[in-house]
Structure formats: C-alpha cells, structure tokens
Amino acid sequence: MIEIRRVLLSAFVLAMATTSALHPHRMLAAEVHADGSTVSYAEEKPLHPYDLSDTLMSVEVYGKRPLATRQSLKGVELQSLSTTSVADALKYFAGVQIKDYGGLGGLKTVNVRSLGAQHVGIYIDGIRVTNAQNGTVDLGKFSLTTMETVELYNANKLDNCQSASEYSSGATVYLRTRRPASDSLSLQLRTASFGTYMAKGNLQFKKNGWSGFADAEWLTTRGDYPFRYISEYEDTVGRRANSDIDYYRLEGALFREGFASHIYYYNSERGCPGGIVRRLSDKYVNVGREWDSDFFIQSSYEWHIGSHRFKLNGKYANEYLRYCTDYPENQNTARVNNHYRQQDLYGAACYSWMPWHWLSLNASYDMRWSKLQADLKYFETVHRTDQKAVAALQMNWRGVQAAASLLYQHYHDYTNVKVGAAEPLDRFTPALSLGYTLGGVTLRAWYKKIFRVPTLNDLYYTQVGNRNLKPEYTKQWNLGAEYHYDTKQWSLALQADGYVNKIENRIVCLPMKGTYTWTMMNYGYTLCRGLNATGNVRYTPGVWSFSLLTSLTWQRDLDRTDPDASTYDKPICYSPTLSYGITGIASWKRLSLTLSNLYVGERMWSYADPEDILEPYRNIDLKVTYYYKVRARTDVGLSLEINDLLDEQYEHIPRYPMPGRNYRLTLSLAF
Numbered sequence: 001m002i003e004i005r006r007v008l009l010s011a012f013v014l015a016m017a018t019t020s021a022l023h024p025h026r027m028l029a030a031e032v033h034a035d036g037s038t039v040s041y042a043e044e045k046p047l048h049p050y051d052l053s054d055t056l057m058s059v060e061v062y063g064k065r066p067l068a069t070r071q072s073l074k075g076v077e078l079q080s081l082s083t084t085s086v087a088d089a090l091k092y093f094a095g096v097q098i099k100d101y102g103g104l105g106g107l108k109t110v111n112v113r114s115l116g117a118q119h120v121g122i123y124i125d126g127i128r129v130t131n132a133q134n135g136t137v138d139l140g141k142f143s144l145t146t147m148e149t150v151e152l153y154n155a156n157k158l159d160n161c162q163s164a165s166e167y168s169s170g171a172t173v174y175l176r177t178r179r180p181a182s183d184s185l186s187l188q189l190r191t192a193s194f195g196t197y198m199a200k201g202n203l204q205f206k207k208n209g210w211s212g213f214a215d216a217e218w219l220t221t222r223g224d225y226p227f228r229y230i231s232e233y234e235d236t237v238g239r240r241a242n243s244d245i246d247y248y249r250l251e252g253a254l255f256r257e258g259f260a261s262h263i264y265y266y267n268s269e270r271g272c273p274g275g276i277v278r279r280l281s282d283k284y285v286n287v288g289r290e291w292d293s294d295f296f297i298q299s300s301y302e303w304h305i306g307s308h309r310f311k312l313n314g315k316y317a318n319e320y321l322r323y324c325t326d327y328p329e330n331q332n333t334a335r336v337n338n339h340y341r342q343q344d345l346y347g348a349a350c351y352s353w354m355p356w357h358w359l360s361l362n363a364s365y366d367m368r369w370s371k372l373q374a375d376l377k378y379f380e381t382v383h384r385t386d387q388k389a390v391a392a393l394q395m396n397w398r399g400v401q402a403a404a405s406l407l408y409q410h411y412h413d414y415t416n417v418k419v420g421a422a423e424p425l426d427r428f429t430p431a432l433s434l435g436y437t438l439g440g441v442t443l444r445a446w447y448k449k450i451f452r453v454p455t456l457n458d459l460y461y462t463q464v465g466n467r468n469l470k471p472e473y474t475k476q477w478n479l480g481a482e483y484h485y486d487t488k489q490w491s492l493a494l495q496a497d498g499y500v501n502k503i504e505n506r507i508v509c510l511p512m513k514g515t516y517t518w519t520m521m522n523y524g525y526t527l528c529r530g531l532n533a534t535g536n537v538r539y540t541p542g543v544w545s546f547s548l549l550t551s552l553t554w555q556r557d558l559d560r561t562d563p564d565a566s567t568y569d570k571p572i573c574y575s576p577t578l579s580y581g582i583t584g585i586a587s588w589k590r591l592s593l594t595l596s597n598l599y600v601g602e603r604m605w606s607y608a609d610p611e612d613i614l615e616p617y618r619n620i621d622l623k624v625t626y627y628y629k630v631r632a633r634t635d636v637g638l639s640l641e642i643n644d645l646l647d648e649q650y651e652h653i654p655r656y657p658m659p660g661r662n663y664r665l666t667l668s669l670a671f
Helices: 002-016 075-080 086-090 456-460
Strands: 027-032 038-044 055-061 069-074 096-100 108-112 120-124 127-129 147-154 171-177 184-192 196-207 210-221 226-230 235-239 245-256 259-271 289-305 308-324 337-356 359-374 382-397 400-415 425-438 441-452 472-486 490-504 507-513 517-522 525-539 544-559 578-588 591-600 617-631 634-643 662-670
Touching: 069 075, 075 147, 075 578, 086 096, 086 108, 086 147, 086 171, 108 120, 127 289, 359 456, 382 456, 400 441, 400 456
Parallel strands: 120 171
Antiparallel strands: 027 038, 038 055, 069 147, 096 108, 120 127, 147 171, 184 196, 184 662, 196 210, 210 245, 226 235, 245 259, 259 289, 289 308, 308 337, 337 359, 359 382, 382 400, 400 425, 425 441, 441 472, 472 490, 490 525, 507 517, 525 544, 544 578, 578 591, 591 617, 617 634, 634 662
16 A cells, blocks of 8 residues: 555656656655655666766655746756756746856856846755845856756745745745765766866765765866857957856755755856957957855754644855956956955744644744945945745645735845935735646646845945835736646646736936946836746656657736837847747667757847847757766766857857857766
8 A cells, every 4th residue: 555655646746847857767756744745755877977876866845736837857857958057957947038148157147037137036955045235146156966956936835834035036946955865976077168177076975864965066167269249330250258267166965854954165266258349359358357255054954743844944154256357458447356245144933834734824034134345435334134024824625725925024224334224124025826736737826926125236336326226026927727647658747827027116227427327226117928838748668768848938028117218118128039948858778868959039138229139049959978887886977068059159148159069078987
C-alpha cells in the first residue's frame, strides 16, 4: 500500500512541473507530512558532467497545484541548458525580459511582465536577496552550480508558512540549493572564447543527520569580442574594449532536518565598457572600472507541533562597491571615484495553523534594517527600517482552492542631511486567488495590489534624489489554466495565462533644466495586457529520452499618462510585443544533446524618433554532453557549447552589442 501511494504521488509530482525533462534513469518517491505538505525526492544519474555522482535531491511541493502562475527548471533539465548563471536560466521562462548591458561582465537584471526589475523579488532558500541602494539584483553573480531548482512565480508562492517579504513583490524568483545525500567531490575546468578560463570545485558531505556543501569558483576573461554595428548613418567595425572581468565566489551551506544555513562571498573587478562610439570604437573605450565585494550569511529553522508550523529566518549582508571613471583616457565623461558600503540586517518570524487538513491560517512579521554609506559630495549616511506583517488564509476543499492575504508595510528613513529624510511610509495591500481542479485541468484567477518604495538612490542620491517621491503602485489581474497528462512513457504539461498590469506613479529620472540637471520624479501611468503560455512534452522509450520545452509571450505595454502627449498609447521602451522559446533535449544513456531557439521581437528604445527601434533577434544555442565512468566511484564528463550559433550580434540596450557566436568547452571530474 505504501508503494502504491508513493507511485501515485510520484506521478502527481511530475505533473506539477511546468517545464520538465527528466532522465530515463530518474526515480521519484514522495512522503506526505502531517500538515498535508508533500516532499518529493528524485534519485538520478545526471546528464551534466559537473554533477555526476548519484545523488538524492529533494523538491518541496505542498499537496496541490499552485494558484499562482509558476514556471520551473530543476535538476537534469537545468543542467542540460546552456546556462552559467541564474540570469541565463530565467531567459527560458515566458514573460521574462533580461537586460544585459553588454560585455561578458555586464550587469544582468530581470523584468517580469514589464513590471520593472525593482518589482521582482529574488529568494535563496526562502530568504530575499536585497539591495536597498538601487533595488536591483545582478543575477550574473549567482551560479547555478549549487542550485537544485529555479522557479518563477507571478503573484505569491502560497506556502503554508512563509515570510511577509514573500508577499511584497509583483513577481518572485525562488532559488533552492541542493541538499546532498552522500559524500562527493566534483571538479570542473572550462575554457571559452575571448580569453575565458574558469575553475570550480564542489565538496558535499552527509553524516549523522547533517549535510552540506562547500563550493568555489574562479573566472577570468578578456571579453574582447569583435562586433559590427550598422545603422542608417554608420557602419562601425571594432573589438569590444574594457569588457574584462576577474572574479571568485565562495559558498557554503549546512542542513539538518528543519535547519538550513547559507554563507556567500563574491569578489570581482570588471570593466564597464559603455556604449560604442561611431568611428572611434577601438580608441574611445569609455573607461570605467567597478569593484564588488558581496557577503551574506543566512539561516532558517522550521519545526512542527501538531497542526502548528513555525519558521524563523535571519540574515546579515555586507556589500561594497567602488566605481571609478577617473582615468586620463576619459575626455567627455565625468571623472568620479566613488565608494559605497551597504549593510543589511534581517529577521522574520512565521506561523501557520491548520485546524483542518483543508484550511491553513498564516501570520508573519519581518524586520529589516539597512545602512548606506558613500563618499559622494553632500551625501550623508542613510538608515532605513523596513517592517512587514501579513495575515493570510489558504483553503483546498474538494478541488476548490482559495487564498487571501493582507500585507502591511512600514518604511522609515533616518539621515543627518539638513533637508531631512523622506516622510515615513505605511500602506496596506491585498491579494486574492481562486482556483478549481478537476482531473488534469486547473482553472485559476488572481488579483494582487502591491507597491515598491523609492530606493535610497531615488531619494537621496546627490543632485538627483527627490525626497518627495510617492510609492510606485502596481495592480495585477490574471486568468489562467493548466493541463497535465502522464503515463509511463509520456508526460504533457500545458499552461496559459492572460494578464493585465496597471502601474501608477512610475519612478523615472527626468531632466529638469536642460540636459544637465536631472531628478527622480513620479511620472506616468502604464497599462500592460498580455498572454503567457508554456508547454512541455516528454517521451522516454527505453534508454532514450526526448523533451520539448516551449514558452510564448505576447504583450502590449502602453503609455497611458497624458492623452495629449505624442507618446500616448505608444509601447514602453524595451518592451517587445512578441517573444518565444523552443528547446529540445535528447539523451541516450550517457550522451545528451540540447538545442534551444529564443526569439525576441522588435522594441522601441527612445520616444524621440519612431525609427529608434531595436531589431528583433533569435539566439540559437547548442550543447552536447557526454560522461563515462573511469572506475566504480570516478566519473569524467565533457561538454561543448556553441552559443549564438547563427552569430546574430543583437542588443538588449542600444550601442551595447552582445558577443555573437562563442564557444565553451568544459571538463568535469566527480569522485
């Protein structure tokens, strides 16, 4: 009876995944906790040579299909894609726009459904990665080496016991680290185009109920890729300059039952290449350098007492940034040499009570203290306290699912500048979700109102900050459906969502006196209507495995600020109408082949001229992986990646050309 239950639950867990390409050797099992939650385990032989040892990995789901719109990559399919960072993985999801400011070391941010990067929350093991200075997270700093799953939720994840911060974003990205099941050591060496060299090491252990890992990575690259920039008035050929990067990353984690901890350190120096300049691309390099030193340590502990569930979160983060353009080569660029130090202290207490198996009542309180120091002229140290509290309920009764929450947020800034700090801000915001499941079909609808508070840069940055800014409000409506079908050899998962987003009081930087004085302003009202759809088909005949992953985004993100303005009802800059992705994965025994095609349509980048259009592009990547056993407990793997196979030198930002065709060759050893 237990085995039958495990098989049934395994099939259900498979149906939960919106994007899944499981290896034929993978075996799933599941356990049901007293609170109704389900934990699934997957034992597999991974295709990716960096993770060759047989490991037992866990993925949490909570006994029902999510009311929120969810997309997921995990385990084998995550390693099969041509990805090196979290930003690379997210580009395979529907509704996601990646901004990459050129160069191999360029800043990478994510925008979901045109909400803006500040409305996207990034979470590692349920604790948010924050940046009070500018509100954005550089996803290029986070490696996929230690990650088991990458998930994207629109609206809320709706766990039975989660922090108030998890209710405060328009969209959330969850990164779950791998829980080791045995002792292992993995090494990886890589060489790639443009003078790129990388080395990684990963040590995992499990003993006496404790498990954990230590992970290290080092990379260096010249980043001097060739480019050709063509427009109506120019045809410029050159080689990217000042696009080098050197970094190293150290990570560690420790787990035991409900306890999880994570420590992270990242140190880098990189060039900031700037936009290319006509006819001067090889001489004028717009020299800027950036130094980063990021550290955080976090822990969480969760326990159950009967129908009651408790969780405590804690985190300390310390980030250092130096930005310098004070070089003799710079003739037309302001020369600065600024240093920033940001500290962040966070704690949360979460509680959930399930009086019946179909009802959950939840309450959480978060407290965050942030401090920003900078050596800018006329800038004083700023402190911010951020408090959040939420009350929520969730119901799952006879196929009917419902969830409602009310979130309270309070922000208070402290500074010694003469003009004083911005006024304290506190608001209540609601969210409501409804769904119904019958067989393999789930229908859902949700509404969420949220806001983002102005960042410390928005409010206090010298000569630009505006202490009178209002919060930026976002209202989201969503109607969606998903369908799942599973047999022994076939698996099908489809979902589609139509949505409407309204954003009021957008925070933008506008010129006030000519083009020399700029300031942050509340400007505008935007309306976005769109459709996201994903589909996955998996077929596993014997030792073969075939998977097809697809995603589609159609949206119209329009300016509705002023009916008399020339920009009224025009698309918001950098927002494409159509984008889609098609990825095929084929594997046979220890050999796998992955081919992906990502397409992004044309998008405006300036209202000044209707001809200011970024051309559409398609990015085709190819990856081949093979691994074999040298002896009983030693594996060797080799993978070859060809990125941008057709050599389309596209742009995410004008005059920041991407590298074009490039290669990566990776050798892996696992003991």
